[in-house]
Amino acid sequence: xxxxxxxxxxxxxxxxxxxxxxxxxxxxxxxxxxxxxxxxxxxxxxxxxxxxxxxxxxxxxxxxxxxxxxxxxxxxxxxxxxxxxxxxxxxxxxxxxxxxxxxxxxxxxxxxxxxxxxxxxxxxxxxxxxxxxxxxxxxxxxxxxxxxxxxxxxxxxxxxxxxxxxxxxxxxxxxxxxxxxxxxxxxxxxxxxxxxxxxxxxxxxxxxxxxxxxxxxxxxxxxxxxxxxxxxxxxxxxxxxxxxxxxxxxxxxxxxxxxxx
Numbered sequence: 001x002x003x004x005x006x007x008x009x010x011x012x013x014x015x016x017x018x019x020x021x022x023x024x025x026x027x028x029x030x031x032x033x034x035x036x037x038x039x040x041x042x043x044x045x046x047x048x049x050x051x052x053x054x055x056x057x058x059x060x061x062x063x064x065x066x067x068x069x070x071x072x073x074x075x076x077x078x079x080x081x082x083x084x085x086x087x088x089x090x091x092x093x094x095x096x097x098x099x100x101x102x103x104x105x106x107x108x109x110x111x112x113x114x115x116x117x118x119x120x121x122x123x124x125x126x127x128x129x130x131x132x133x134x135x136x137x138x139x140x141x142x143x144x145x146x147x148x149x150x151x152x153x154x155x156x157x158x159x160x161x162x163x164x165x166x167x168x169x170x171x172x173x174x175x176x177x178x179x180x181x182x183x184x185x186x187x188x189x190x191x192x193x194x195x196x197x198x199x200x201x202x203x204x205x206x207x208x209x210x211x212x213x214x215x216x217x218x219x220x221x222x223x224x225x226x227x228x229x230x231x232x233x234x235x236x237x238x239x240x241x242x243x244x245x246x247x248x249x250x251x252x253x254x255x256x257x258x259x260x261x
Contacts, residue, residue, distance in 0.1 A: 001260055005036070005043055007253035008084060010076035010114075012197025012227020014253070016043050017084045020050040020062070030068030032260060037066035043256070046189070046196050049077050051084060057103065058095040059085055065191025073101040073136025075200020075246045079114035082106045083250035101136040112251060118204050118244040124212045131209040135244070138170040139205035143215075147176040147184055152195040156188020173202045175210070181218035183210055185225060197227030200246050207232035208241050 003025060006017040016036055018025055026032055027050060036042040047065050054060040061081050065071040078099060085091045086108055094107045106116040118135055125132040131141045140159055144150055156172035159165075172188040185206050187199040207221040211234075220233045230248040234241045 002257055003260060004255065004257050006084060006087070006255050007043065007045065008080035008250060009227075009253055010079045010198060010200065010250050011225050011230060011248055013074075013076035013199065014045050015074075015077050015080050016045040016048040017080065018048070018050050019088060021053045021059075023052070025050060026260070027062065027064075032068075033064050034066065034068035037064075037068070043258070046192050047071070047074060047077055049074075049081055049084075051081055051088070051090075054098050057097050058091050059097050061097055061099040063100065065189075067191050067193070069191065070100075071191050072138070073099055073119075073201055075116065075118060075136065075202075075204055076198055076248075076250075077200070078104060078106070078116050079200065079246065079248060079250045082108050082114045082116065083112050083252065087252065099136075108250070112249055113247065114250045115245050115247040116200075118201070118246055121208055121241040121244065122239070124209065124239075126213055131213060132170070133205050133209060135201045135204040135208070137201040138165070138168075139173055139202055139209075140165070140170045141173045141175060141206055141209045144174045144176055147174060147186060150174045150186060152186045152188050156195070157193070160188060160190050171199065171202055173199070173206050175206050177210070177215060178224065181216050181220065182222040182224070183207070183216075185223060187225070195226075198225040198230070200230070200248075203230045204232050204244060204246050208234065208244070211236065211241075212239075
């Protein structure tokens, strides 16, 4: 069967996007999804995203990691699906959609800059040498001095598969402070099992963690990722982070048609 695939990237975090409103895509076949995400034998991507119908919102987002398994929320993927929905003429400049972690609202401007509302965060575990929180996906955050020299895949994998998080594992973020409200990060993503050029839920988690640990007092934080720049804003009330927004570009790369056997 032939399918049309769209490729999008958000600060280097790239995704295969599929209009699955008619439910034709074999989404329970993990091998097909894994092959499509393979950069040598498929289209290539950090993940695959299905846009589906939803009764109460503009659409539903279904996200799969590159290993073929359905996963938790993807922030950059959430921004890219907004640009995709606009391309399909499903939305104009704003939307609400449902994802695995609940309801999201987003806006997109004429330059394809997407501002995506993330979930509220109320539980932050602050330890001596790391911070842990969930921004739709779990994130372990470590401050480092020489970010460029960190062996992200090796060190991230050790933490992801450690007894600390069990079989489910966690994403791992390494962060260094640039200025009062600016940080640079590198992220090891579970499911991809490698470093990615950007992680939206990771950028969000780092911004909140840096505020919670008093590394910054700003509620509008710039995050430098390997693939570009993101911004995270929020309102903090009694330790609860609300109105959390992840902002950055969502870029169309190409469109192609392939036959899945």
